[in-house]
Amino acid sequence: MAGLVSNDTEAQSSGDSSGKRGGWITFPFMIATLLGLSITSFGWVMNLIVFLIEEFNIKSIAAAQISNVANGCLSVVPVVAAILADSFFGNIPIISASAFISLTGILLLTLIASLDYLRPRPCATGSILCQSPSKLQLGVLYAALALVTAGAGGTRYTLASAGANQYEKRKDQGSFFNWYFLTLYAGAITGATAIVYTQDNASWKLGFGICAAANLVSFFVFVSGKRLYKHDKPMGSPFTSLIRVLVAATVKRKAVISSKEEDYHHEAKTSAAMPSKRFRFLNRAALKTKDGSVNNMWRLCSVQEVEDFKAILRLLPLWLAIIFVSTPMVMQTSLMVLQALVTDCGLGTHFKVPAGSLQVIVLISASTFLILNKWLVYPMFQKLTHKPLTPLQKVGVGQVLTILSMAISAIVEAKRLKSVENEHLMSVLWLFPPLVIVGIGEAFQFPGNIELFYGEFPESLRNTATSLTSLVIGISFYLSTALIDLIQRTTEWLPDDINRGRVDNVYWLLVIGGVLNFGYFLACSWFYRYRSNLQGDDNEQDPKDVST
Template sequence: MARSVDTEAMTTRDPSSKRGGWKTFPFMIATLLGLSIASFGWVMNLVVFLIKEFNIKSIAATQNSNIVNGCVSMLPVVAAILADSFFGNIPVISVSAFISLLGIILLTMITSLDHLRPPPCETGSILCESPSKLQLGILYIALALVIIESAGTRFTLASAGANQYEKPKEQGSFFNWYFLTLYTGAITGATAIVYTQENASWKLGFGLCAVANLISFIVFVSGKRYYKHDKPMGSPFTNLIRVVVAATRKRKAVISSREEDYHHGLGREGKTSSAMPSKSFRFFNRAALKTEDDSVNNNWRLCSVQEVEDFKAVFRVLPLLLAIIFVSTPMVTQTSLIILQALVTDRGLGPHFKIPAGSLQVIVIITACIVILMNNCLVYPMYQKLAHKPLTPLQKVGIGHVFIILSMAISAIVEAKRLKTVTNGHSMSVLWLVPPLVIVGIGETFQFPANIELFYREFPESLSSTATSLTSVVIGISFYLSTALITLIQKTTKWLPNDINHGRVDNVYWLLVIVGVLNFGYFLVCAWFYRYRNLNDDDDQEQDPKDDTT
């Protein structure tokens, strides 16, 4: 589905008509790679950093990490709204990358100057000096600045990159490369950077993040003359609200079945607007229904058919969002608990190498990279050849649900085994934590790209950046739900003490399995009744309302 670009860039006689296309690809991908290395380099080891450098207890550090990750995931929608409504993607990405650079430099200073963090705990001591309010304040400022980078670049880069191409196939290809590059940067950050932090120094680790951020900022700015600059279309949320207001004000009007009774907009919108509003959510059709009291100048009483259909596209996705939130909550809970589990296992590989606890999540990312390539080159083409139709986005999401539930069950079994080894006076090898991480990586591969594909294709054109950031918002909400869940479990059970060797983390995982199974049933119901708007890039073709996910 082609996205709007500046009209100057579409004029054949204007030099800007040569902008966009695959010549922008190296700049976009190199920028994403550098920013991903910087971002994952500090966030993947944040729990360990808070415990070792700021003397924060393990569960509290996990909670703080969840809050930070929640902000990293929630705030992209703010950046997307700014990009869609006011500034465009390119300026938002440039400013965010520069602000992030300042934040990583400040983190490097914190690890370089002793008075910016509390003194380290004495070996064997349980009484450690807590950080001062000033030290915590400076830390929070640094974290706020680096969070802006992830918020302002991670998903606006996806939208900006897709906007460089006209053909849906090229946009789909870009999204595949986008995720592959994102995961490659995450692998580099979670291995090379995290290893440097724990085995060389935190100062050098954060310094490398700053270098990666600086290089990516320079690369992105240098390619600015080649980009198609998307044209801000004003606040799309105003249009959505107007549909609700107009339909409510005309709630007593009788819905007509004649095309001429509906407003189709003015100028270009009138020519491209749908002939008749769809039959789903018919109440909102009243917003486009012409009555005696309506005027084309009063857009809070009379909306176009296209605006009504755009609203329905967003409204239709909301039930699915709830299911995606509840399947993401176990995943982010596992992300935090796995680090605590790794800290109390035998992480040695040979006599000289010890796996950093923060690097364990790289297994998920490596798995995702491999499976993405396998899906694109083997699984999806083979399915299409056998079934004579491609997998729909919701079918992919459903497959992801199954793998994620399976991962939680295996995590519970592994943790029960670990507790038995502790009782016998031994430490379990960290390699036992690998299988559930591999399986959740497979689940992510099916779920997250399919979510972005679904939102990008189904949402109205004016919400392109918001659509690509919606998956991130879902993950952000999941981090906050995970924080609330862990707090509730701590207050009502003895499953999560600060020393998890005396707890029952396996029961937490079984609870997540139960939540996952119930949520999967809800998702199947939503998918069964969902009607695609733009499946196969054909706006006029309506699929049967029963998706084949089941």
């Protein structure tokens, strides 16, 4: 052990290939860190809308938009963290720094909840004249939100990569991923129930304080296991080769494309002899010229690098379709919280469902169907059709379920508005069915997204490919914020008091958009051809490759 301690710095910078580090001894540290950070991040983000409305006197629609921006950052930051980890610092330092940043942010949120001068005065009961937060109060709030989002986003996917890197065998890596997702959902459910319930029924200070304690423990647990971790050496940005292809093709744009294999640059282990005919402009990047470009990495790329770039271009139309279906999903999440605030949340005489905890219905539904899909739905489908359910088919099923949930949400909201006219509150239980369907859709769509990106992206970009689903969700949150603002400006459907609005019309608008997007998705899927054999027989490129 002394040797490990003395050589820790060297191992961190150059990687430890001795086999003395890593393995299952690191598992408790990784999983405990993930659990604590998940409880922290989901504990504050699930109830953020309610916190902004009740503690900062922010109007409901504005609170939903701020929440969407924060959630968007939570989904975009992991991609940035992954690039920094792969290119410069490695996973372990990024996780350590991000966990500390998250701790700083949650401590600041706890301080905001504890000190009265950091929040505006509470609104008097029944009053419509409420004090708005000052610039100082908003500045401190936004600083806290920036820290907790950057910290949580920086650890979520890098922890998955760092944990899998501790194992040499694919079987062990697969086992870790199973535990990773189970722990992530466990933390999310705990944050969405116990933490949110504490915030609503005890105090915001105690709720944020528990999150801070969980973050602090997870930070120390992760740091204490640092000497046991296997540190991988950063290999440089995987995006560099993609940029090189674009630069080289542009520089040699006047060169004549050849049909001879020997005129193109090949690497020793390349699987492609000739560049494909799709996106022929890019073939110039691998074309050998007589101007000394052989020794210039920015003027000559391999055929495989060109084909990798093309593979990403082919996925862009499908990626757009996934973004457009994810936008209504995240928009529905925000609107559901606002609906819950004006329903009867009581279950029995002693329990009241916190509005911020409604999303746990989605988590439980998604978790349940992830298990059912693996052990029942997918095997049954393959038994009946003698073919596995493809990634695009899974995404398509998820899109149909998403559209169905929007239609049910519209019907439920119309019923709620009628109950308001009759001067009684509708039970919050009416909001459960569309949330259950959303969860089922996620159980199909999100794994399908990851499977599609991971299988179709170049091997050098597969780590980044797994984080693209997170990026899709992040972009969707921003689009959702913009769409809410547009609807507010052009209609009267989303006033601050949704009892005077028409949220049901918003849902029907999303249904129409979802149907149009699904048609676009079907068209893209029809022309798309997978690079690899889905049966697992081989990994060769489909000669009948058709680009979208």
